[in-house]
């Protein structure tokens with residue numbers, strides 16, 4: 001049986017407030033990648049704990065999986081053995097960082113990160129442990145985020161609907177999220193010099 005583990009990370013950029021994103025590990029190997037990018041859509045992950053289907057559990061920072069070359073979703077199906085995952089395109093981007101000097105789409109087309117990292121395309125999780133890992137993560141993340149700066153944002157931003165404003169309709173949660181971002185940008189003008197990602201704060205919440 002494989003084990004699923006989620007980790008919340010907060011990143012800081014000169015022009016962004018604290019941005020919370022979710023790293024996903026299977027059997028100790030990180031499947032997500034911020035460099036590529038391939039980050040977790042919590043709503044899709046949570047839905048996969050309820051029923052079989054094709055889910056874009058891994059998506060671009062902007063929330064559009066296709067934008068990051070992830071056209072094939074994760075296939076999730078259950079049987080007596082447990083919850084089966086076929087990683088789809090996310091498998092190709094494990095541990096992959098795009099090079100600046102090469103065409104991005106060509107790199108996406110030949111990426112085989114899973115093969116290089118020795119990660120299989122398919123996993124089987126114990127059904128109870130799978131659902132528990134996701135629900136516990138959502139609960140602990142909600143508790144943590146309640147203590148963050150009011151301008152905290154999410155990558156992808158749609159995760160705000162589950163973590164920051166779980167009681168609001170998703171559209172309203174997104175509207176508040178983008179309002180917070182605009183306010184933050186107004187109050188924190190971009191410093192001179194090239195914009196670069198700042199510190200990374202990994203940590204289980």
Ligand SMILES: [Zn+2]
Pocket residue numbers: 060061062063064067068
């Ligand atoms: Zn994108």
